[in-house]
Amino acid sequence: MKEQVIFRAKFSAITEIDILKAMDNLTEPNENESKSVDARKELDLRIGCAFTRFQTKFFRDKYRSSDSTLISYGPCQTPTLGLCVTRHDAIQNFIPEPFWVLQPIIEVSESCQLSLEWERIRSSDREAALEFQNLIQNEKKARVVSCSKKEKLKQRPLALNTVELMKVASSRLGMSPHHAMQIAEKLYSQGYISYPRTETTSYPDNFDLIEALKKLESSSHWGVEVRALLSAGICPPRNGQDAGDHPPITPMKLASKELLDSDSWNIYDYIVRHFIGSLSYDCKMMTTNIGFEIGSERFSCSGKTLVDAGYTAVMTWQMPKDEELVPMCAVGTTYDIKELKLLKRQTCAPVYLTESEVITLMEHHGIGTDASIPVHINNLEQRNYVTVGSGRRMVPTSLGIALVHGYQKIDPDLVLPTMRSAVEEQLTLIAKGKAEFEDVLKHNLELFRLKFLHFVKNISSMDQVSKDSFTSLSDMGKNFSRCEKCQRSMKLVGGKVTRLNCPQCKNLIERRYKTNRGTGRGRGHSSSRGSGLGRGQGSSRGGGRGRSQGSSRGGVRGRGQGASTAGGGTKGQRASTARGGAKGQSRGKSKPKDKVASSTAYGI
Secondary structure, three states: OOOOOOOEOOOOOOOHHHHHHHHHOOEOOOHHHHHHHHHHHHHHHHHHHHHHHHHHHHHHHHEOOOOOOOOOOOOOHHHHHHHHHHHHHHHHOOOOOEEEEEEEEEEEEOOEEEEOEEOOOOEOOHHHHHHHHHHHOOOOEEEEEEEEEEEEEEOOOOOOOHHHHHHHHHHOOOOOHHHHHHHHHHHHHOOOEOOOOOOOOOOOOOOOHHHHHHOOOOOOOOHHHHHHHHHHOOOOOOOOOOOOOOOOOOEOOOOOOOOOOHHHHHHHHHHHHHHHHHOOOOEEEEEEEEEEEEOOEEEEEEEEEEEEOHHHHOOHHHOOOOOOOOOOOOOOOEEEEEEEEEEEEEOOOOOOOEHHHHHHHHHHHOOOOOOOHHHHHHHHHHOOOEEEOHHHEEEEOHHHHHHHHHHHHHOHHHHOHHHHHHHHHHHHHHHOOOOOHHHHHHHHHHHHHHHHHHHHHOOHHHHHHHOOOOOEHHHOOEEEEEOOOOOOEEEEEOOOOEEEEOOOOOOEEEEOEEOOOOOOOOOOOEEOOOOOEEEEEEEEEOOOOOEEEEEEEEEOOOOEEEEEEOOOOOEEEEOOOOOOOOOOOEOOOOOOOOOOOOOOOOOO
């Protein structure tokens, strides 16, 4: 049997104690977990590349308004976009519906009036609502039929994991999840917090909570709360989930506001307050509910007051506010009805999903991992599939909407979150040793291969939804030159990528730039214009101090000229040839069939 020579050191904080402990307790790498990660990478890469290449070419060959360098598909990214577009569709298709509400106002005292809520809540039929109003229109008194007080608890938070950190960073701190995780990783590398990528919400049994709190008691920001908690004794933390990865995110040493930038301090401050809050007592509130009867109809009112702030003393943004103060009333007491209103209202459209809500849905459907969720959301924003609006709400763009609607027409599975959930379940089985790497890989690759072939075959369905959002290349641009294939006019279309497009034979040539660096001290620059007139220019330096320059023109005419200086100082001239399909000759002409003069000009 081969001797084990590779071991894994597991630690979740960059402190001397944690690292030494990890080195004293080395473990063997888990092959099943490694294979699960390999399967996920290979599936995502092969599936993503196939769909991305095809649809990028499809959109850029046909539409100007979809001017994007990459139109990607991702097994996690695309279902996430689907969640945003589904909400967009619900907003667009929403039709407000009217409803009517009975609202009596009673006088409890000279200084106190209460608005009562109808037990039926609402009526969608105006005539029926008028009937109910007529039934009690002549009533002068509202009689108390019930009155109760009850203490309610607002539970302290579970230990902090990655998903909760990202949600709060977006909803409360106004940061994108991707940016928040970059900051958290920096704080971890500086030793201020524990490892920030974890799904666990339960503190380890051997974690010294008291000692961790004592490190924070000298702070001027939350020191008072920490000292009070240590004096009263901590509340046992809630039982969370042990995902078997890393412990929850906790502060490892005290930081000051002066040492960190604004965003870093905000993330660190939240992590500390969440940690203190998870060891504090629940927030207590007193709720009062009173039931009233007016004729044959029932009404009620309620209010609540704060009894004990508990953990909200340190997590102040969660502290409940006192609602309408409701006096205690004896059953049977009657009060004068000051007014009886029949209010017309209407249902409200849903609003766009926030980043925090999208993260919650991704976690619910098993889309992505704690490490990849911020990347998927960031990709949607960077690739112009969504824009982030007020309140960090994710609003799909025309491109994002067209893509999802196209997928839904061709193969709805491609955009449904259940598709990814099924894959993640199989990957989990590999990690647990209950499924074979090869079997899972083969099954899913074959499944998506068939879906890809179906997608390619039915891509015309994408046209049906895209033509309403984008302008076809054939309908844009101005006549510029003759097409070398059919000899008809080609149109010049500007944008991030300059294009020459032939509406007749669909010939498409793009203008691109790139930089080449040669051996030694080489430099290079090339540019090209396709069909009709192409130009290329390049310079390079090789070994020693040799230098050459060359230029060529292709399409209809082409010429090349170059000069080089050898290391010994001897001067000479030579003809140069530009790569990419056009042959340049010294002060000569190139063949008419040459398409472009530079290696960087090509049609996708």
